[in-house]
Amino acid sequence: MKYDTETRPNGVSSITGDVLTEAMPWIKKITGETIVIKYGGSAMENPALRAEVMADIILLKIIGVNPVIVHGGGKAITAAMDRFGLPVEFVDGQRVTTPEAMDLVRMVLTGQVNQELVEAMNEHGNMAVGISGTDAGVIVAEQADPRLGRVGSITRINHLLIEDLVAADYIPVIATVAIGEDGGCYNVNADVAAGHIAAAIGAHKVFFLTDVDGLYEDYPNRDTLISAMTLEEARTMVEEGAISTGMIPKLRSCVYAMDAGVKKGHIINGTTPHALLLEILTDKGIGTMVTGDGDPEAAAPLGNFAAKLIENRDM
Ligand SMILES: Nc1ncnc2c1ncn2[C@@H]1O[C@H](COP(=O)(O)OP(=O)(O)O)[C@@H](O)[C@H]1O
């Protein structure tokens, strides 16, 4: 039943009621599920927005969802390296990490970014617990490539600590510093870590919050946003190299997690107010959704542009 705002003494709009009712079936679907949310450096720049995202995560927790946060902080690391006069260099999207840079990466991710997120969430009740991949050996890695120094390639996720925290109703907030198979620690890409963690804990869904609306077929042409794609289409795009830096590890991680049983992967704009809530609790999904085969929400086939891109790569 719809009410006329005019007839309401407190002036509350019926739209508010409609929005709340619309959320009900989605709350029923998601409550009790564990979701992994990767929060990236690009979407963390604005402190007010960051605080809003953290509050939304708490709201999800309150309605019975179990969020696990995996965060990056690439921009903050670069700013710190500039400040300390360390050279900043990326090879294929991975930061060249000398031992001195590794000290700074660890300092920024675990000491600064992680704690900022934990503090912002705990303003709403002390539910968030900050850990890094070295705690209880949650993320184990080996050297990826000697040319990249202390950059790690993940070999194992020890998921017990994450699961224990979730079971105790905490929100784990994980900085992606890994413990080395050979001792020491490694710098791992946060998108990759999120995919591995989602796979290891058998998450229901994995979300990548970034600073663009999702995956574009023809970036930066804003008319080419892919709103939905199947796992096989995502796999083909990754394998054919039809996407560029930034999105590569996100889509690859979706594929990795979904191959391990995660139901869906979402790439959404963390700078859009309440992006997570809109994606999870309303009829109108936003961003790019990757669905599994046979999923009733499975996507329409890729648009012409992506199909052409892939076709051209074959030639
Ligand atoms: N096809 C594409 N669709 C969307 N974004 C793309 C695409 N190709 C490259 N990008 C870039 O990827 C960036 C997001 O990746 P990144 O900067 O690594 O994000 P984050 O710090 O959130 O992990 C976007 O800001 C955009 O510039």
Ligand SMILES: CC(=O)N[C@@H](CCC(=O)OP(=O)(O)O)C(=O)O
């Ligand atoms: C190896 C490597 O490149 N590690 C990343 C880790 C942080 C990260 O991934 O942060 P975003 O998600 O904010 O980009 C880095 O040093 O920037």
